[in-house]
Amino acid sequence: MTAVEPTPFDSPLRRDGHPQSRRDLLKKAALVGLGAGAVLATEPAIFAKPAAAVQSGWAHCYHCRGLFYPGNGPSACPLFTNGNGSHSTVSDDGVASWNYALWTESSGPSGFQKGWRWCSKCQGLFYLPNGNSHCPKGGAHNGTGSFAYMLEVVPPGTTVGGDEQAGWTWCRKCQGLFFGPFQADSYCPVFSTNDALGHHTGGGISYNYSLLYVP
């Protein structure tokens, strides 16, 4: 299954003395304007590197295929009934998730999709504006205290840079973000009649999201 994932850091030229693409220039431009804000104790801290004003520390869950923040300790994965078990950053055979990094709305390039939030109940990322979200812990996701995140959207089939991974997908059932290529192996908090197997699904209408990852 790991075959569909690009090799991490397979483009050293791009990370070091790389020829600058428009995307690189956008990232540099985004350095300006990352402001400090009120942060709750449980909020993942902003990680501002010289190279990019992004927040790293996000991970892919090998249970449910969702994106979540493991830095706060116990989380809630939809693999388990009522979310009574944590997401996992490591696969059964010991493969660790990459370290994903998210732009905040105040820091990133223009043109990204705004409206994404961290859920303090399950530690997952979800899309707030639609309202009808579903958390593994029951009820809706809770974005109170979250930074406002935004995601890059790329056309289907786009080959992204060596420090990015496309294929991330919005789930129309729970409003979470999951890795689309593993959809058949995913778990959604919503076991709807439209999807008896309980997988996350983009329903053919999700954008193709591309995430940054860092060492």
Ligand SMILES: [Zn+2]
């Ligand atoms: Zn999970």
Ligand SMILES: [Zn+2]
């Ligand atoms: Zn949640």
Ligand SMILES: [Zn+2]
């Ligand atoms: Zn879902």
